[in-house]
Amino acid sequence: MRLTTKGRYAVTAMLDLALHKSQGPISLSDISSRQAISLSYLEQLFSKLRKSELVSSVRGPGGGYELKRGSDEIYIAQIIDAVDESVDTTKCQGAGDCQGGETCLTHYLWEDLSEQIHAFLESISLADLVAKNEVKKIADNQDRRQIIVTEMSAALAL
Amino acid sequence: MRLTTKGRYAVTAMLDLALHKSQGPISLSDISSRQAISLSYLEQLFSKLRKSELVSSVRGPGGGYELKRGSDEIYIAQIIDAVDESVDTTKCQGAGDCQGGETCLTHYLWEDLSEQIHAFLESISLADLVAKNEVKKIADNQDRRQIIVTEMSAALAL
DNA sequence: CTAATCTTGACTAATTCACTAGGTTATTCG
DNA sequence: CGAATAACCTAGTGAATTAGTCAAGATTAG
Numbered sequence: 250m251r252l253t254t255k256g257r258y259a260v261t262a263m264l265d266l267a268l269h270k271s272q273g274p275i276s277l278s279d280i281s282s283r284q285a286i287s288l289s290y291l292e293q294l295f296s297k298l299r300k301s302e303l304v305s306s307v308r309g310p311g312g313g314y315e316l317k318r319g320s321d322e323i324y325i326a327q328i329i330d331a332v333d334e335s336v337d338t339t340k341c342q343g344a345g346d347c348q349g350g351e352t353c354l355t356h357y358l359w360e361d362l363s364e365q366i367h368a369f370l371e372s373i374s375l376a377d378l379v380a381k382n383e384v385k386k387i388a389d390n391q392d393r394r395q396i397i398v399t400e401m402s403a404a405l406a407l
Numbered sequence: 408m409r410l411t412t413k414g415r416y417a418v419t420a421m422l423d424l425a426l427h428k429s430q431g432p433i434s435l436s437d438i439s440s441r442q443a444i445s446l447s448y449l450e451q452l453f454s455k456l457r458k459s460e461l462v463s464s465v466r467g468p469g470g471g472y473e474l475k476r477g478s479d480e481i482y483i484a485q486i487i488d489a490v491d492e493s494v495d496t497t498k499c500q501g502a503g504d505c506q507g508g509e510t511c512l513t514h515y516l517w518e519d520l521s522e523q524i525h526a527f528l529e530s531i532s533l534a535d536l537v538a539k540n541e542v543k544k545i546a547d548n549q550d551r552r553q554i555i556v557t558e559m560s561a562a563l564a565l
Numbered sequence: 566c567t568a569a570t571c572t573t574g575a576c577t578a579a580t581t582c583a584c585t586a587g588g589t590t591a592t593t594c595g
Numbered sequence: 596c597g598a599a600t601a602a603c604c605t606a607g608t609g610a611a612t613t614a615g616t617c618a619a620g621a622t623t624a625g
Contacts, residue, residue, distance in 0.1 A: 251410055252411075255612080287615055296573070312621095355419045370520075378520065413583080434601060451584090454603075464603085466592055467601065470601055
């Protein structure tokens with residue numbers, strides 16, 4: 250699991266789609282001006298998002314991109330995985346003397362942590378983020394923290 | 408909150424220190440050979456870790472680095488923050504027309520998510536990771552997932 | 566059919582990452 | 596004392612990632 254600006258751009262753009270899904274296909278230039286992301290970079294990102302079946306494209310005038318599924322069926326982890334193809338984090342895949350040795354121990358500890366974050370992001374949908382934003386406007390910080398706890402717990406109970 | 412290989416290297420190295428803290432100061436060349444991280448890169452990372460008061464150094468023969476606090480008082484987020492100096496994720500800091508507008512909305516949604524991950528990593532100490540590894544050897548996947556839930560909940564209850 | 570709109574893909578520049586190489590300074594041991 | 600050890604510091608390099616440019620293709624409106 251990697252968490253970089255590329256993934257943030259992708260999630261931001263997908264959020265923009267979710268917020269405007271009632272308006273039919275959204276062109277990338279709309280997203281570009283609204284979210285301050287360069288058009289060409291968006292094009293690259295959406296190429297990957299399309300290959301991952303997260304969005305569908307409509308060409309020609311009035312065209313653009315739409316969420317392929319409902320915003321409650323698209324999870325943050327899927328978006329990040331789509332644009333941020335993960336390299337192998339182990340680095341010691343059968344590389345000689347690292348068979349359950351100490352080296353693999355620490356690698357495994359990190360991977361486990363990474364898995365937990367991934368599981369968390371797999372449990373949050375675009376709709377969740379949008380919905381939480383509504384709540385946030387009223388709730389103060391303490392209430393918000395409580396919401397986070399509830400969500401995280403619920404998320405991992407599966 | 409960014410999650411890159413740089414942070415992973417730092418956490419891995421700190422875990423190595425935690426696992427060998429009974430042996431006095433640990434030299435970087437030891438960590439380098441055990442964890443397969445280049446020595447000079449470790450030096451750069453530990454320079455930052457030292458400035459962040461996470462480790463202390465002992466020079467000369469037999470010297471090396473030690474955890475400055477107990478491994479139960481050093482949290483993953485601190486390590487990552489130390490080496491991975493975060494750039495401003497907003498990009499629209501008072502930049503004209505982005506005053507609570509739609510642009511800031513999506514930025515804020517992402518930042519909130521990022522905060523949650525940070526809060527999570529702030530709640531996991533080096534000792535936690537080491538301890539969990541002991542448990543893992545016996546526990547099956549379902550048990551592990553329960554542990555995760557407990558940890559995440561406890562983490563955010565503050 | 567033609568023009569406008571929007572996707573698609575190939576190509577390029579800038580930045581960051583991971584690492585290397587070289588040295589200097591502090592400390593211990595023979 | 597002097598040689599070995601190891602932290603420290605600075606600069607530089609290659610590759611990957613990030614971000615942006617440009618020129619095609621596809622599709623619809625008029």
